[in-house]
Structures are given as structure tokens and as C-alpha cells.
Amino acid sequence: MNRTVCILAAAFAALTASFLSPGPVRALIANHQCSYCHNVHGATADVLLNASSVEALCLTCHGPGGISTLKADVHLNDRNSNYPAFRITCRQCHDPHDNLPNWVGGTNIKTVGSDQDGTGLARITTPNSGVRNVAFESRGPDAGQPTLHSFADNDEDGNLYYDGVCETCHTLTRFHRNNSSGGHAHNTGETCTRCHGHVDNFLQ
Amino acid sequence: MNRSRWLRSAWIRRVWLAICMGPILFLPVGCSREGAGGSGEIPVMVSPARMAMNGGSLFVSDCRTKNIYIMLRDDLSVGGFFRVEGTPLAVGIARNRVYVGNEATGSVEVYSLPGIRLSYLGGAGGLIKRPSDLAVDQQADRIFVVDGFDKNVKVYDLNGAAITTIGTGTLLNPTVVALDTARGEVFVADYGNVNQAFGNPAGVRVFDYAGASLRTITGSSGGFSRPQGLAIDDGHLFLADAFLGQILVFDAATGTKVKTLGSFGAGPGQLQLPLDVVVDPVTKNVYVTNNRLARVEVFEKGGMVP
Numbered sequence: 371m372n373r374t375v376c377i378l379a380a381a382f383a384a385l386t387a388s389f390l391s392p393g394p395v396r397a398l399i400a401n402h403q404c405s406y407c408h409n410v411h412g413a414t415a416d417v418l419l420n421a422s423s424v425e426a427l428c429l430t431c432h433g434p435g436g437i438s439t440l441k442a443d444v445h446l447n448d449r450n451s452n453y454p455a456f457r458i459t460c461r462q463c464h465d466p467h468d469n470l471p472n473w474v475g476g477t478n479i480k481t482v483g484s485d486q487d488g489t490g491l492a493r494i495t496t497p498n499s500g501v502r503n504v505a506f507e508s509r510g511p512d513a514g515q516p517t518l519h520s521f522a523d524n525d526e527d528g529n530l531y532y533d534g535v536c537e538t539c540h541t542l543t544r545f546h547r548n549n550s551s552g553g554h555a556h557n558t559g560e561t562c563t564r565c566h567g568h569v570d571n572f573l574q
Numbered sequence: 575m576n577r578s579r580w581l582r583s584a585w586i587r588r589v590w591l592a593i594c595m596g597p598i599l600f601l602p603v604g605c606s607r608e609g610a611g612g613s614g615e616i617p618v619m620v621s622p623a624r625m626a627m628n629g630g631s632l633f634v635s636d637c638r639t640k641n642i643y644i645m646l647r648d649d650l651s652v653g654g655f656f657r658v659e660g661t662p663l664a665v666g667i668a669r670n671r672v673y674v675g676n677e678a679t680g681s682v683e684v685y686s687l688p689g690i691r692l693s694y695l696g697g698a699g700g701l702i703k704r705p706s707d708l709a710v711d712q713q714a715d716r717i718f719v720v721d722g723f724d725k726n727v728k729v730y731d732l733n734g735a736a737i738t739t740i741g742t743g744t745l746l747n748p749t750v751v752a753l754d755t756a757r758g759e760v761f762v763a764d765y766g767n768v769n770q771a772f773g774n775p776a777g778v779r780v781f782d783y784a785g786a787s788l789r790t791i792t793g794s795s796g797g798f799s800r801p802q803g804l805a806i807d808d809g810h811l812f813l814a815d816a817f818l819g820q821i822l823v824f825d826a827a828t829g830t831k832v833k834t835l836g837s838f839g840a841g842p843g844q845l846q847l848p849l850d851v852v853v854d855p856v857t858k859n860v861y862v863t864n865n866r867l868a869r870v871e872v873f874e875k876g877g878m879v880p
Contacts, residue, residue, distance in 0.1 A: 406768050406775075409799075420799075422817050422838050426847045426866060430800040430816040434623040434637050434865065435663060435706050435849050437722060437747040437765050443621075443638070570638070 407466070428460045446571040452542040456497065463494060463504075463535070473503040474527060482506040482535050496539040499548055506535040521562040522546040524554040536562050536572075616652050619643050622863040622870060624675075624707060624750075624803075625850045628667040632852065632861060634870060635662045635674065642674060642689070647854065647861075650870055656689025664708040666717065668732055673717060675705030682708060682719055684734070695719070695734045702728055707750035707850075709760075716783065718760055720748050727751055727762055729783075740785040746775070750850070752804035752811075754826060758783050761811060761826070763801030766793070774799050778813065791829035798822055803850035803862070807877050814848040814862060821851055821862060823879060835860060835876045840867060853877040 407427060408418035419427065431438045445458035460466075465484035470492040472478050483492025483504040494504045506521075522534040522545075530550070532538065537546040545556035557565075566572045621638035631653070632645040642662060644654040664675025664682065672685040673695060680703045682695035695717065696702065703723035710717045716737065719728045725748060727740040740760060741748065747765035754761065759780055766775025776793030778801060791811070793799050803814030803821075811826040812835075819838030824831050836845045846866035853860050853876075860876030 403769055403772075405770075405772060406799075420818055420838075422819050423846065423866075426819065426838075427817060429847055429866070430802070431765075431768075433816075433847060434621055435749060435802055437749060437768070 424461055425459045428466070441569040443569050443571050446573065448573050458497075458539075465492075472505040472507070473533070474505050474529075476505065476507045478504070478506045479508055480506060494538055496548070498541045499539070502538045502548065503531070503533045504535055504538045505533045521560075522554070522556075522558065524558045525550075536566075616643075616655055617641060618868075619652065620868050621865055622868065623663055623849045623865060624665050625852050625861065625863050625870070626666045626710075627852045627854065627861070632870065633665050633667060633672060634863060635665045637661045637663055637677070642672065642685075645870060647859075650872065656685065658683065658685075664705050664719065666708045666710040668710040668712040668717070671732075673708055673710065675702070675708055675719065677704055677706070680723075681705070682717075693734065695730050696728070696736050697734070706748075709751045709753045711753050711755045711783075713755065714758075714783065718751050718753065720751050720762065722748060727760065727781075729785075738785055740781050741779065741787075744779060744787060749802055750804050752806050754806045754809075759788065759826075761804050761806065763804050763813070765800065776801055778804065778811065789829075791824060796822065796824060796829060796831060803848060805851045805853045805860075807853035807855055807858075808879070810877075810879050812851045812853055812860065812877070814845075814851045816847050816849060816865075819845040819848060821845075821848065821860065821873070821876070832879050835873045836862070836871065843871065843873065845871060 409420055410418060414420050425444065430436055432440055432442045447453045447456050464481045466481055469478050469481055470483055470485060470490065472492045478492045483494055486493040486495055486501045492504050493501050496502050522537045525532060532548045537548050540547045543552065545553045565574050617639050619636050619639065621636050622634045623637060624635045626633045630647045632647055634643045634645060636643060640662060641655045641657050642665060643652050645651065646653050658674055658676060660676040660678030662674050663677050666673045670687050672687060674683045674685060676683050680700040681698055682702055682705050683691055684693045684695060685691050702719050702721050704721055706720050706722045708717060708719045715731045717730050717732060721728055725745050726742040729737040729740060731737060741762060745762060745764050746767050748762050749765060750763045752761045759782060762779050764777050764779055766777060774794040776799045778791040780788045782788060798813055798815040800815055800817040801813050802816040805812040806826055809826050811824040813822045815822060821835035822831060823833045836843055838845060840846065845862060845864050848862045849865045850863045851860060858875050858877035860873040862871045864871045
């Protein structure tokens with residue numbers, strides 16, 4: 371009896387999730403079960419979450435003291451940058467429910483990009499450039515890190531569209547902007563986070 | 575002039591702190607004495623995580639600024655700091671030594687109170703791969719270190735000799751540890767199996783000092799899922815749930831919830847990602863590292879349980 375109730379509850383949760391997140395949830399299922407973030411019976415806030423921010427929820431595992439080895443923090447601006455102060459949080463770049471296909475025919479990794487407009491493609495609503503495509507793929511071994519196209523590709527595919535995970539937002543950085551201006555040869559092929567760590571607010 | 579205003583003067587505060595902590599007398603405020611530290615103004619705390627109390631001072635780790643901050647318990651002003659190269663997280667104090675779990679070097683480093691690195695617990699480099707928390711029983715000459723990588727608790731004496739290991743095979747994703755020194759019990763918070771299909775896998779597992787499993791307070795019965803801070807006071811277990819943004823207080827023997835402190839939010843007394851909790855055994859004030867809000871929260875008399 372209890373098992374039946376649990377199965378029905380799980381089905382209800384999955385159905386609810388399908389309405390809330392139009393994409394599939396394969397990546398989520400591969401790494402975390404639904405109930406690890408969503409509380410079916412005791413949720414105290416919207417979308418079956420408890421009264422906590424999504425950022426705090428992510429950082430319970432990926433923040434200081436969290437159990438994940440993939441540590442992260444929000445994206446802050448460098449005090450010497452051309453940008454006014456900003457604070458980019460988890461869901462602005464990641465859809466925790468799945469890795470989506472990208473506009474160049476591949477599939478993104480690290481749940482980068484979300485379905486912004488019903489196309490099912492990985493996109494990001496950028497601060498200064500509207501909704502943009504984002505491509506973040508693994509392009510070969512680099513100590514387990516994705517390389518090249520994934521971060522900043524110097525328009526590797528020659529389509530005049532700078533869609534790397536870092537550059538798709540950047541318009542005022544010295545290097546790797548989302549257009550052809552500025553320098554695009556800065557450490558091309560390197561993994562950006564090797565110097566600008568996710569856990570260090572992407573600062574150097 | 576009331577006491578807290580009096581303490582606002584930097585120089586007077588320095589003297590006060592020095593009186594409270596004799597060994598730190600010659601440390602100029604803001605001066606880092608670790609191998610590669612900086613100098614000048616005290617850097618702003620941005621990501622407080624673990625915490626330990628020593629007399630009138632709170633020692634707070636910040637892995638973003640890579641400092642251990644020394645705060646005055648009474649007004650939470652920062653009186654000093656020392657820098658730790660790497661990722662300082664766990665922190666504990668015994669016999670005028672500060673034990674710092676460094677996730678980057680995979681070790682527990684031992685500092686003098688002015689912040690000079692003296693040695694490593696059990697040896698340098700990689701022996702405790704992810705020292706996410708530690709607890710000290712000075713009288714029993716024991717220090718308990720959670721290793722999040724090996725998924726166990728490593729036990730040393732205060733000189734660094736390995737004694738035993740607790741919870742291997744039982745603990746799945748341990749995060750923090752606290753001691754009931756009166757009863758000789760070790761409380762270990764565990765996120766549990768994150769791939770468990772149904773239910774709440776979190777729990778607090780209780781062992782004796784030799785490592786025998788005594789009981790478990792489950793997350794499903796206790797209403798917590800991300801236990802990130804533990805403290806024991808007067809037979810009560812204080813648990814910081816990072817997800818709820820709340821401190822849950824249990825009867826440590828039965829696991830019955832007796833009260834809660836705080837709520838999720840950004841206002842006074844509200845928490846976002848609380849990562850540790852300390853109870854002052856004398857005043858019964860409860861201190862919480864409020865990570866996302868970059869501050870330490872105090873619940874006056876929060877340790878009083880009816």
C-alpha cells in the first residue's frame with residue numbers, strides 16, 4: 371500500500387515537473403533524484419521547494435562545506451572591470467533539470483543554458499544582448515575539462531557568432547566578447563575556469 | 575557609554591581582545607602571520623562557513639577570502655584574522671592551538687594563536703582529503719575530523735597521532751561533527767545517498783568515541799535534509815539546515831524536535847545558507863554563520879530550552 375502511494379506521489383511529482391520545466395530531466399535523474407531537491411509532501415514554497423532560494427539550494431551541495439566536488443559560487447564583477455556591479459546567480463546560466471541541445475547541433479554539458487523561448491535549444495538571457503544561444507561542449511581531453519569551443523572558441527565554426535559559455539554574455543570585457551570586437555586570441559583553447567574559477571566568482 | 579560602543583574603538587578593542595586572549599597579545603590587528611599573508615586593513619568577510627568558540631572569541635573560517643577571522647563574541651566585531659593558503663573550512667581550538675581543515679591541501683593544519691602554521695595533524699598533505707569539519711575534546715585528548723572524501727571521521731590525539739576511524743561503510747556523505755563530551759558521544763551529520771529514489775536520505779548518526787554506532791536521528795523524522803552545522807548543549811542537539819535556512823533543536827537522546835530558531839530570509843534573525851552553529855554554554859546565546867548574507871547571526875538566549 372505504502373509502495374503504491376509512493377509510486378503515485380513520484381508520478382505526480384514527475385508530472386508536475388514536466389509542467390514546470392518543459393525539457394526532459396535526464397541529467398537530473400543521472401545525478402540527483404527529484405526528491406533530493408523537491409519535497410513532495412512537506413514543501414513550504416513554490417515548485418515543491420522549501421522556503422529557500424534556488425541559489426542557496428544549489429550551494430547546499432556545491433558551496434562551502436557541500437558534498438559535491440564541483441564547487442561553485444555566483445558570478446561577480448571584477449572591481450576593475452568596465453561593468454557596473456552585477457551578480458549572476460545559478461539559474462541564469464544553468465537549467466538543473468537537463469542538458470539541452472544547442473543551436474549548432476550538439477548537446478551542452480554541465481546543464482548550461484535553458485529553454486528560454488520554447489525552441490528547446492540552450493539559450494541564456496544575457497544582461498546586455500538579449501536572449502543568445504550558448505554552446506558548451508566537451509571537445510577532447512584536458513584533464514577531464516571541456517576545452518576550446520566550450521568556453522571561448524574564437525569563432526571556431528566561422529559563423530560570426532560568439533556563443534561560448536563565457537563569451538555569449540560578454541560585451542565589455544577586454545577579451546572574448548560576444549562580437550568580433552576586442553581580442554579573441556587570449557588563451558584560445560584553454561579552459562577559462564583554470565584561471566577564473568567558478569568557486570572564485572569567476573574572478574582571477 | 576555602553577560597553578558595545580566602548581568596544582567600537584579599534585585600539586581599545588584590540589587591547590580588549592588581547593586581554594581576552596593572552597597569546598594573541600602581540601598580533602597587530604589585521605596583520606597576517608601565515609606564510610604568505612597580507613597586511614593592513616582587515617579584509618571584509620564574504621563567505622563565513624565553520625566556526626569555533628574559545629572563551630570570548632569566535633573563530634570563523636572564510637574559504638573565499640582564505641582567512642580565519644577572530645570575532646569578539648560580545649559585539650561580533652572582527653578583532654583580527656590570519657590567512658590560510660588554500661581553502662580553509664573546518665576550524666577548532668584546543669590548548670592555544672587553532673586547527674584548520676584545508677580542503678586545498680587535504681590536511682588539518684595546526685596554527686599558533688597569532689596564526690603561524692606549526693604542523694599538520696597526522697602529517698602533511700592529503701591524509702585527510704576533504705576535512706570539512708572537526709570537533710575537539712580537550713579533556714579526552716581527542717580531535718575528530720570529518721573526511722568528506724573517505725566518508726568517515728578520523729580520530730587523532732591533540733599531538734596528531736592517529737587513534738581510530740569512525741563510520742567507514744556507514745557514513746555516505748558526512749559533512750559536520752559535534753561532540754557530547756559529557757556522554758562521550760560523537761554526532762555526525764550525513765547528507766545520505768543523494769541517488770535514493772524516494773524519501774529523505776539525510777540523518778545524524780551517533781557513535782561512541784570508539785566508533786560503535788549508537789543511534790540515528792533521521793532527516794525524515796526530524797524535518798531536515800541538508801545538515802550543515804551541529805552543536806551540543808545541555809543534552810540538546812542544534813542543527814543548521816542549509817536548505818531550510820533554519821536551526822532545528824532536538825533532544826539529543828531521543829531525537830524529538832523541541833524548537834527552531836530563525837527562518838529563511840535576509841532580515842535580522844533570518845538565514846540564507848547557514849553553515850555552522852555554536853552555543854555559548856554560559857550565556858546560552860546561539861551563533862550561526864549566515865553564509866549568503868556574509869555575517870554571523872546571534873540568537874540571544876537561543877540555547878534556552880523550556
